[in-house]
Amino acid sequence: MIRVAVVDDEPLARSGVLSRLRAEPDVTVVAECHDGHALATLRRAEVDVAFVDVQMPGLSGLDALAAIPVAERPLAILLTAHDSFALRAFELNAIDYLLKPIDDERFAEAIDRARRQLGHTVTSSWPERFSIRIGTRLSFVEAADITWIEADGDYAALHVSGQRHLLRETLTTLSRKLDPARFLRVHRSAIVRVDQVAEFQPRPNRDAVLRLRDGTTLRASRTYIGALLAALHQRTHS
Missing domain, CATH: 3.40.50.2300 (Response regulator)
Structure with missing residues (x-):
């Protein structure tokens, strides 16, 4: 308890x-x-x-x-x-x-x-790979290769090396399965791999714009900025 x-x-x-x-x-x-x-x-x-x-x-x-x-x-x-x-x-x-x-x-x-x-979570290990079904074929995406993830209806789109892979899972469900030390939600429709954040730019409305290492720009909602800044701070001082 x-x-x-x-x-x-x-x-x-x-x-x-x-x-x-x-x-x-x-x-x-x-x-x-x-x-x-x-x-x-x-x-x-x-x-x-x-x-x-x-x-x-x-x-x-x-x-x-x-x-x-x-x-x-x-x-x-x-x-x-x-x-x-x-x-x-x-x-x-x-x-x-x-x-x-x-x-x-x-x-x-x-x-x-x-x-x-x-240590009260029931998750004993975080998934290291995801299976993506394309027709009758299965392909596999390594978690370590994912740069960011976006919501796409009932799917989550995994962004890997410029490619987009659809996983049949909502972003909310997926966010609870990912290692929080590596992946964080920054918006209702986006999750980022923390070590891919290259730049954090605050905006006048207290949201922020993130630039990832591959050049992708994403909006971070003020609702999620606190946890993101905490993770970035920990990475800088670890």
Whole structure:
């Protein structure tokens, strides 16, 4: 069972997170806090994951996390209406960064990411290849060769060396099967292999444009930018 704390000074916001967590059968809420001072007292021995509002009166969520010794700090999923805190969040090893109002699908992805970090996932290994049916013929695509993936109705289009291969699987289903250390969703209709991102260009509307190593340009939605920046930051400092 994953032990979760919800830390937010706004009762309505806390209620929204709590209602979503109640739908997760392997999650139990062990603490509900309304300020950063309460968060600073939490330790990983009692709490596995903390959903933390960044901006709170008195002591901010980021300052409260920083006050907890690294070895005792719970995994943190940050909640905020702004994305300007992302860099410091990743320095504190936050595993995800959810923008308010919270998107249900992104919330589910954040919980899945916590499960993987804690070793609670049932996935013992990530697929290394995919079989593509073309008429009566089967061809095989190595996961390590995929640059990015786009949604195409009930299919996912795998982009490999300039070629496009259709896999009969929705992007949402496929995203849960891929190794999150290598592949991340950046838009409702796109997944990228993280090591293929060559350039990140923020846009005025808080979305971003990605340039991949093969020259492909993709739009990254602000909803997914937090997790992408966290992954890029980890790759740079690993």
